[in-house]
Amino acid sequence: MPDWQKLVGQRLSDLALDAAEKEEVHAELAAHLEDFYESLRTKGLSEQAAIQQTLAQVVNWWDLRRKILIAKKGRDFMKKRLHQLWIPGFLTFILSTVFLMTLLGFQPRIVGDGPNAILFCAPWLESLLFVGALGAYLSSRAGGSRGAALFASVFPVLALTTAFLLMFPIDLIVERAIGNHVDFSIVAIAILREGIGWILVPGGALLVGGLLVQFLLSRRLTSRSVAGS
Numbered sequence: 511m512p513d514w515q516k517l518v519g520q521r522l523s524d525l526a527l528d529a530a531e532k533e534e535v536h537a538e539l540a541a542h543l544e545d546f547y548e549s550l551r552t553k554g555l556s557e558q559a560a561i562q563q564t565l566a567q568v569v570n571w572w573d574l575r576r577k578i579l580i581a582k583k584g585r586d587f588m589k590k591r592l593h594q595l596w597i598p599g600f601l602t603f604i605l606s607t608v609f610l611m612t613l614l615g616f617q618p619r620i621v622g623d624g625p626n627a628i629l630f631c632a633p634w635l636e637s638l639l640f641v642g643a644l645g646a647y648l649s650s651r652a653g654g655s656r657g658a659a660l661f662a663s664v665f666p667v668l669a670l671t672t673a674f675l676l677m678f679p680i681d682l683i684v685e686r687a688i689g690n691h692v693d694f695s696i697v698a699i700a701i702l703r704e705g706i707g708w709i710l711v712p713g714g715a716l717l718v719g720g721l722l723v724q725f726l727l728s729r730r731l732t733s734r735s736v737a738g739s
Contacts, residue, residue, distance in 0.1 A: 512561060514540040514547070521571045525578065535578055543567065594654030599665030602645035602716070606666040609637040635715045641666070642719025650727055663720025667713035674709060 518540045525532050543564050550560035568574055613633040642663035649662040661668075 512547075514544045518543070521568075522575060522578075525575055531582065535582075590653065593652040594649050594658045595662055598645045598648040598652070598654075598659075598662035601648065602641050602662060603666040603669055605641045605644070606638060606712075606716075609641065610634050613637065635712060638666075638712055638715035639719040639722075642716030643723045644719075645716075646720035646723040647727075650723065656724060659724060660717065660720045663723075664713055664716045667709055667716060670712075671709050 515536060518536045522532075522536060522539070525535065546567060547560050547564040550563055551557070555563070610631070613631060645662040645665065646659040649659040654662070
């Protein structure tokens, strides 16, 4: 019986992967070919015929290398995005929502008078500093870039902005459908007021937390490089 591990290693010797990944790919493919070869032998085929049919399973080794690289790189890219963006981002979103529900009972601070008044929940805004810092830290720890870390820190506001922008067109459509008169100046003021209180200011708090973590991490790296030199 051929040494399938050696054969695969020779055919895929120039596979552009690190040593551990290359060995894993070689072992998996060799095991597949060996199983196929053994199944043919149990059906009564001669050794030479079984080898030829087994080798025919891979028509183009260069094309196989290309497909393996695409699959590996694509999987690595998605894995990095998951750990650098989506997990930290959704964690910041969940934490910011939990803090909002918990701290909303505190007396909000009112800025302005009458219908133009803007509500600010100071304890919640303070908690967002920690939330933004945590999102940026987790993203950076997973190897995320500066942009990815800041994206993770402000992710709750991006999600809220999407819902916020969808809310008003839907409201306008509903009001027109039921025949109510819509005063667009009132709608514009409401968008501006709510946008400042629930998007702009919270987004600023999250961003400050993320920038603070970036600053501290860069200081740590600088001090380590100086100490190492």
